[in-house]
Amino acid sequence: MHTQNQSLLDALNACIAACEHCATACLQEDNVKMMARCVLLDRDCADICALTARFIARGSEHAAHLLRECAEICKACADECEKHGAHSEHCRQCAEACRRCEQACRQGIAA
Known part of the structure; x- marks a missing residue:
């Protein structure tokens, strides 16, 4: 697999893990309602990253x-x-992972 694709896959997978962890932790917060948008975006972000990783791994034309x-949703989540x-x-760790993933996705588009 091309090194650039591996770097992109690494960023996508790190973002998935950070978003899943963040969503779970947000649900443990005292004021869960205040964290609702965060949880929803975490879930959307993890899902689009997982789908994108599969498409990248198989070299899909799409x-x-x-x-x-993916870059757009990573930005919104961050x-x-x-x-x-x-x-x-x-949330801080998730934002960092999302920013790295957003950048990796934008570099992947440019390549």
Whole structure:
């Protein structure tokens, strides 16, 4: 597998793990309702990253379309998680993983 694809897959998989962890941790917060948008975006982000990783791994001709959508959702998730990062370490870590994944997706589109 091409090194660039492996780097992209690594970023996608790290983002999936961070989003799943963040969503689970958000559901343990005292004010879960305040974290609802974060949880929803975490789930959307993990799902689009997983689908994108599968398309990249098999070399699908449709991967570029998914990379654009994935970058957009990663950005939205990072933006939301950053709102909570000051008091939630899991949100801070998730935002960082989402930003790295967004950048990797944008580089994948350009390649």
